[in-house]
Amino acid sequence: MQDWLRRLGPNVQGALWLVAGGFIFTSTSAMIRLLSTQIESVQTAFFRAVISLILLLPVIAAGRVKPWESKRIAGHFWRTTMGTVSMVLGFYAVSLLPLADATAIAFSQPLFSVVVAALIAGEKVRWRRWSATIVGFAGVLVMVQPGQGSLQLGALVAVANAATVAVSILLVKRLSGTETPLMILTQFAIFSTLLLALPAIWVWRWPDLFGWMLAVGVALTATVGQYFWVQAFKAGEMSAVAPFEYLRLPFAVFVGWLIWSEVPGIWTYVGAAIVIASALYIAQREAQLARERRRAAVAAGEGVKPPESPAP
Template identity: 40%
Template sequence: MTEGKGHGRGGLYGAAAARISGAWLRLSPNHRGALWMIAASLGFTVNSAVVKTLVAGHAGSGGLDVFQVAFARALFSFALVLPFLLRAGPGALRTRHPGIHGLRAFSGAAAMICGFYAVGQLPLAEFMALSFTQPLFVTLLAVLVLGEAVRWRRWLATAVGFIGVLIMMRPGAAAFDPAALVALTSVFGIALAVILVKRLPAGESHTTMLTYFCLMSLGVTALPAFLTWRPPSLEQWGLLVAVGALGVASQAMIIRAYRAGEASFVAPFDYLKLLLAGLIGFYFFSELPGLWTLVGAAVIVGAAFYTARREAAQTQARWAAGGAPPPRQPEDGPRRP
């Protein structure tokens, strides 16, 4: 009798899973990509909120040092990457471009440390808004590092975006927070990591990039974390594990989003992070964005959105003119350490 009930429950679960799978496959590739991007946006926002909780502390418990959190993030992320590295074998670490990998990994590690510090000091919505300057920094670095030609429209959008940064930060005003500069340093590091990916040949695997990033992060944070180590509580250990898992899972969802749908359709859903950050910041941290933060964020997001749409339009134009489409690899799309 019990066995029959077990088979009945298994049959129900199997039927439900089949219906969900069928509904998912009936969606268009763009809509599947959009749902992956929405899930990634939620994952990254929750991850930032968890980091903020760990660094700033809550409910009377003191916060952990930024290097301690960054070390734990790198350690647990490496634990998740390790099975893929073992499956790929020692060849996954061999590369003809160790210098680029090293610089990319270092910039990503530095960006992670700066980002963890900034998110602990700034309102969550303000930190998230500043993160949307990444396409603007990518535009600048594409000219300086890759020698790409950028037309006046993208230069204008970049200038407008940085005006939005000035509106939000208001340097010289009493409300100016130096942590905002640290947040921008973090975004610059991420943008540099993105640009350096473009300097690597198509054959470089995602596992190789993730492994170098994790190893570099462990190397950079190990000694400072040891010197500032504070025994985490049981709850903080759980949150540290969550930071590593959410970081890797969100990155994986970003990859799936850009693999499933067109970048021009999928990318705008990333801006949901700003709304999610405002809601989470208000509910969990009693943060209410000020007028200047909202105005500056609107300008930054508008400029970043225009830049992304312009880049997508130019890519489509190159395809229409007979150019080869860019390879759809796991490395395509924005990247966060």
């Protein structure tokens, strides 16, 4: 299987990894929603953290990662805090909304990343990306329909989840300059377990056997899905691979219909199309700017004055 995969082009490999990961993440969301009938979202997130930590114990015991040797413990703590908040919000949104709606609103994360990059990271964002971001947020409003009396708690939670994910991604990028992915993953498992322990105990309910199976399934599929996601962008170019992320929406529509007989309204599709188009444009612009920066760096290294890049 691996030999066959290697014979394919890098972007095809990345697309296949991402499509498979998208289906796995959809399965994770479905199990979270099923489990929400037995326990609270905080407890589900705690199970996910604890089981992930248990899965990482052999790696820690073998010395492949030594979390106590990290010199950026404070950075890991704040990254985990934001990541844990986003995880709980994401689990809660899935428990409140139809699966397709929660998935569609989650696609607004790249829009929040632009805002976070400008306001927190101090990145220079020019009119084209700002315009795409504004259009994308209009798509979010189309989905949640605040003026129609249908704005639900679940929609607000889903939007808040997308915003906190954007902040968490920024913190991961800052850590990745000196920390390995395995170190970041391990620190997240440790700190999220500690952060969620007391809240989980506060709302604790014992699930039945099926609930325990779902809890283990959530942790396993989330871990495998994350691995597939990393492999996708490792294999192919981001601009070529990223569009396949949005196949999660038809997966979510199918699974929601199969299990709960859910059929999304027309405005979910319209708003999702606007958000996806805006996010793809932003991704394309970021890829173009990255290529221009690489060309400028090469030109500077050769002693050639690079041409001025067009304004994004």
